[in-house]
Amino acid sequence: MHGVRVLIAPDSFGSSLTADEAADVIADAWRAVAPDDDVLVCPLSDGGPGFVATLHRALGGSLVPVAVSSPVGAPVPVVFLRVGTTAYVESAQAVGLPLVPAALRDPGRTTTRGLGELLAAALAGGATRLVVGLGGSATNDAGAGALVGLADGLGVGGLSPQLARGGAALADVTTDDLAGLRSLRDRLRGIDVVVATDVDVPLLGLQGASAGFAPQKGATPEQAQALERSLADFAHVATAALGDAVRPDLMAGARAASATTRLTTAPGAGAAGGLGFGLALVGGRLVPGSAFVADAVGLDARIADVDVVVTGEGRFDWQSLHGKATSEVAARALAHGVPTIVLAGEVLVGRRELSAAGVTAAYAVAETPEGVRAALEAPASTLAARATRIARTWSR
Missing domain, CATH: 3.40.50.10350 (Glycerate kinase; domain 1)
Known part of the structure; x- marks a missing residue:
């Protein structure tokens, strides 16, 4: 039988x-x-922990070691996968929850700066395509810290260090703090940035980055509400700083009548504490991570x-x-x-x-x-x- x-x-x-x-x-x-x-x-993998290992097994390539900043600023060793001119990057290696001791888990203070450093290292290694897996993060800063780490690594000025101080600090961000955002987006023109998200949730709302996920990263209900407001403020200021570089989708109806709304409501914008949104600001294309991996294997x-x-x-x-x-x-x-x-x-x-x-x-x-x-x-x-x-x- x-x-x-x-x-x-x-x-x-x-x-x-x-x-x-x-x-x-x-x-x-x-x-x-x-x-x-x-x-x-x-x-x-859905884009979270194991993203690089799963793709390495399926695609081959070479693992490149890098040292970056953890969500609390400590040095942490990570790797990215290089296959030709494509670099596969796992955000959880740089900003994952296990990297933060339990006593220090505060998504109002943890930063995604290390992921930006990792992306800059991959670009310095000759990558012309970045595939970034999102998930399992200890952060809730809408990718603001990653933008700073990436800009610094690429030598692009005009982004304030305040952006890398965690989600709570975003409540006080102004357009001056993001003066270099358009230059960073321009610097990445010609780089295909694919953002493989572990969940399809938006940046804001009851199932967004703050309300839906900040509590499991250490936030109290009051902190989660404050982070929701901070990320909403950051989203408004960031899209204003980009101006017409991010045009509204006028064909999508009244609900998507502004660039801010279009980016914040995009499926996956809320992944990894809003990292999906931050990478979309500089031209990243959000795709379902689980589908991406399923196709690859x-x-x-x-x-x-x-x-x-x-x-x-x-x-x-x-x-x-x-x-x-x-x-x-x-x-x-x-x-x-x-x-x-x-x-x-x-x-x-x-x-x-x-x-x-x-x-x-x-x-x-x-x-x-x-x-x-x-x-x-x-x-x-x-x-x-x-x-x-x-x-x-x-x-x-």
């Missing part, structure tokens, strides 16, 4: 397991239960050749339905008529939402607070135990 053909295609499980590690744990557990099944692995062809797909992440919640790898896998599997199983540390999405997303079944590693703590203490073994039970259910 032929076994089941299974594709294991997870994202990382937060900071507990990389996508590679999670895929291997699930695959090993499945093979132990059903040795006759054909189990294939395809680790994924040939996910459709892999799905078409199996009987069932297992995907997963640390927490399957409302964010997962806004551009995360799990929802991308489910959508593509649905198109091929292949069932999708989601295996996550926690599942916080109801059956109706799961069905709408194309998910056949979702299983949580932990279902109680005690279970969550146990999973965090021993992520590999608890994931393996859950994967074992799933394999017994789904294998012939």
Whole structure:
């Protein structure tokens, strides 16, 4: 009897397991239960942690080491992937939440300056195309710090150091602080900047950078509200500083009648604390990170050749339905008529939402607070135990 053909295609499980590690744990557990099944692995990324590693595996190329500033100003070693004249950059390496000690997690003060330094280094290495993965950041500064780091690295003046002091400092920014923004945009003309975002949320609003994500980076509800106002002020001043360099989309109706509105409401503008918006200011094109990676690794062809797909992440919640790898896998599997199983540390999405997303079944590693703590203490073994039970259910 032929076994089941299974594709294991997870994202990382937060900071507990990389996508590679999670895929291997699930695959090993499945093979132990059903040795006759054909189990294939395809680790994924949505633009957040693991972006460079996933693309390196799929595309080859060389990893180039660089030292940049962390979100709190400490030096941190990072790498970018060079494939020809394209540089693939992972923002989480420079501005990721694990880089900030718990006691220092304050998204009003953390900065994206290090990402700008990383982009400048990639350009200095001869890149004519930048692909920037966004996600997993400790920041909430709308990319203002990254603009400063990039401008300084390229020798473009006219951007105030205040922009690199965190999101809270943006409340006092003026057009004088951004006098060099147009020059920076001009300097990047001819550079294809692709911004692969992990979520499709806007810069502002209830599901934007501040209200939707700042609390998980250490912000109190009051801070999140203050950051929302600061980012709105920065967005207005930044687009005013660019003037007619960023023209409004007059064909999009009244809601998009200004350049500020068009950029702040763009899907992905709120990714990584608003980094999507900041990079869009200098000509970046926002694209869904999970779709970009899925195309790069040939996910459709892999799905078409199996009987069932297992995907997963640390927490399957409302964010997962806004551009995360799990929802991308489910959508593509649905198109091929292949069932999708989601295996996550926690599942916080109801059956109706799961069905709408194309998910056949979702299983949580932990279902109680005690279970969550146990999973965090021993992520590999608890994931393996859950994967074992799933394999017994789904294998012939």
